[in-house]
Amino acid sequence: MLLGCAVAVVLVGGVVPAAAADQTSPSLTIAFAPQEPQAGSLATITATVTPGTNPDSTGLAVTCDLSWVGLGPSESLVPGADGTFALQFLVPSDSVPGPRVGRCGVTDDDDRSGSTLYFVTVAGAAPDAAPSVASHTPAAGAVDVPPGANIGITFSEPVDVTGSWFAIECTSSGSHEAAPTGGPTAFLLDPAADFSAGESCTVTLDGSVISDQDSNDPPNTVEGSPSWTFTTASPVNQPPSVAPDGPFSVDEGSAAQLGATGSDPEGAALTYAWDLNDDGVFETPGKTVSFAAPDGPATPTVRVEVTDAGGLTATAAAVVDVGNVPPTATLEAPASSSAGFPFALALTSPHDPSAADTAAGFSYAFDCGSGYGAFGSASTASCPTSDVGTRFVRGKIRDKDGGVTEYRGTVRVTVTVTSLCDLVRSYSTDPKVADDLCAKLAQAQSAPTASARAGLLGAFRNQADAKVDKGLTAEQAAELELLSTRL
Incomplete structure (x- = not known):
């Protein structure tokens, strides 16, 4: 023996095969029903078999010694669909009460076998019962x-x-x-x-x-x-009749209460049921039911069925007028905006009671103050400004069915020395030109008299005009000159 050393075994010339799994023979357990059969009564013996393995058992057969009931010492049991084996037999009426012992065996096609003893107790015959x-x-x-x-x-x-x-x-x-x-x-x-x-x-x-x-x-x-x-049966039953209480109408996304009135020739109570999805199945019970309208415009057909106490029925159909509901939104527009700069309009938080309309999406149109543009998928719009005044703005949201909701607002477009200077700086490509023009505006703002202010603003306009193609375009200069007159 070597202590403290690792021993390596190298196999040369092939692979050692895995050890074969152990072979087992079939076995069985026995049960009786009833557990204590009476003399003169039927009883059933059942064998539950565990098949052999390696290889798995085939051709299983079970025999039992039933000589104590007048059958053979190797009586075959009948195989069942559930894998058990069973046999029903009659316990002789003259059987002496007491225990019985026997043996059952199982074999397969590979000549493997197993056996077990069984024990059962025979009870005495039942006492005579009175006729009934x-x-x-x-x-x-x-x-x-x-x-x-x-x-x-x-x-x-x-x-x-x-x-x-x-x-x-x-x-x-x-x-x-x-x-x-x-x-x-x-x-x-x-x-x-x-x-x-x-x-x-x-x-x-x-x-x-x-x-x-x-x-x-x-x-x-x-x-x-x-x-x-x-x-005994009542007189021949006559069928009932029924009529919907309509007409019925409802907006999409809401529920309508549907009702019907039925009558029975015999005056018996009726039961009501509705087919609300037009599939031929009256799945919703009740004389009055709630009908959910997911999307419109639509005219779905509903049906009502009444049944009398004798099982006779009558049916009637009605149409529900489902109206489209225009979508809603919130128009967001600024209260005021600086002239020369664009302001934004937006329709936010769109909502439609119809899930189908919501899934399809909405289209939007905006009026910046001079008329609507075309509908499109954009929920925002940029509105240019070039002069002061009050803009009356509008926005529309439209669903897939053409339902439209319009919103209105006003935007006050103003100009200040500060905003005009900001506009100069946004237009001018020459920072010095912007500095000179903003300085002129600042002088006008602090002028001591109105005439001095007017003169300085006039100088601003002349200076802006002089910077055409020198940091400003002609259009930009003209806009700046116009807005200076609004100060």
Whole structure:
């Protein structure tokens, strides 16, 4: 042994194959239903199989020793769709109560196998029960029974009947005689007269005169006086009618209350349901319902259906007039602006109750004071100014359906010595020219008299005119001269 040293193993000449996975055989577990079957009753044995692996099992088969019920020592169980194996068998009626032990085995196509013991306890035969009514027609609580119906009675075992063993009483037609046929387990009572329409009838049996035919007594008679009640069908139902309460109209993005009025020839209550999306399904219950109108203009069709107590229906259609709602916005315009400089108009916070209109987008048009321009996608506009005065401005927002909302505002265009100097500096390409002109404006602003001020402003205009093509264009000089007259 080497201590403190690393040992490396190098494989030469090939790859060592991975170890094969372990092979397993199939196995099984056993269950009975019921867990303690009675003598003389049916029972089911079920085997749940775990297939073998490496390779996976195929061709699984299960056998069990069922010789204690008169079957073979290797009785085959039937495979089921769920992968289990099962077999139903009869426990002999003379079986002695007590435990039973057996063995079940499973095999596959690879000759692998597994087995397990099972344990089951046989219970004694159930004690004799008194005869009873197993079923009857009409059923208890049955409605719409035809007035000419017969009454069927099936007992839990063969019986003998004597005397007046049944009675039929109805709320309108009274007592009914009937001729019984059949037996000894199933009897049919054919009333001598039909029942009345829409009445309640009760069948009552006298258990004391209905006895079983076996010799395992007691008990041997039906307990008590079994009874049940049914209701015959009402007269033939007539269909209802319905009409919408319209006309209906609503703005897009809002909801309209739709209503309808129905009537039933029998005067019974009606249930209402609406098809609000014209798909043929009456999905919205109620006599009055709310209809949401997502987009307009549109004329969707809605339908209402009424159903009477007998299941008969009537339908009617109506058109909802959905109106387009013009979009809204906020016109943003300055209260005042300096002459010579442009001011901005904007329509902000656009809103339309129609999600479709909002998704499609809006178009905008602006009037800077001399008339509207064309609609476009821009929500802002730049408005040039060249003189003082009050501008009456406007803006329009329009949706995809042509709905338009107009907004109005006013902008006061003014000029001051400061703003005119700013305009000079924005126009002039020669800083010295701008400095000289702004100095002249400053002198005029501080002139002691009006005449001195007028003279200095005149000098400003002459100086501006002299700087054409020397830092100013002719148009710029003319605008500056005009605005100086507005000071």
